[in-house]
Amino acid sequence: MEINFTSDASKYISELLKPDEILVLFYDTEGCGCAMNGVPVLNIEAGTMQNELVSIKTNEFRLFMFKKHTIFFDEQMRIHFENNRLKLSSNNQIFSSSLLLRRREDL
Known part of the structure; x- marks a missing residue:
């Protein structure tokens, strides 16, 4: 799996991320009713x-995921930052x- 960050997304995240921290793409199923229903969250x-x-694999940050969550995503993805999101x-x-x-x- 590979995720590419656009330059705007990289800039936004870099301002929040401390040197000793990592990003974790998490598939959050809390309150969704079923383990197959969830929403992606970047922790x-x-x-x-x-x-x-x-x-x-990314073009920018150290990014990780629980192996069991990989089935919910595509092999090639990207993270953009547009309209403040x-x-x-x-x-x-x-x-x-x-x-x-x-x-x-914050959890």
Whole structure:
């Protein structure tokens, strides 16, 4: 799997990400009624958690994901920043037109 960040998305995220933190693309099913229904969320987390995750190839950041969540996404995706929102998409679909970016400690 590979995710490319546009320059605007990279700039926006860089302003929030500390050097020792990583990004985790998470498939959040909390309150969605079923494990197959969920929404993608981009978590900012301490880098110590990366042993439990699989690394995702990107053009910019250290990005990880739980292996069990990879089935919900395409092999090639991109994250844009437009209209003050992050957007996760591929050539096949839009996964989120308003991708939530949150710090893990905010949960």
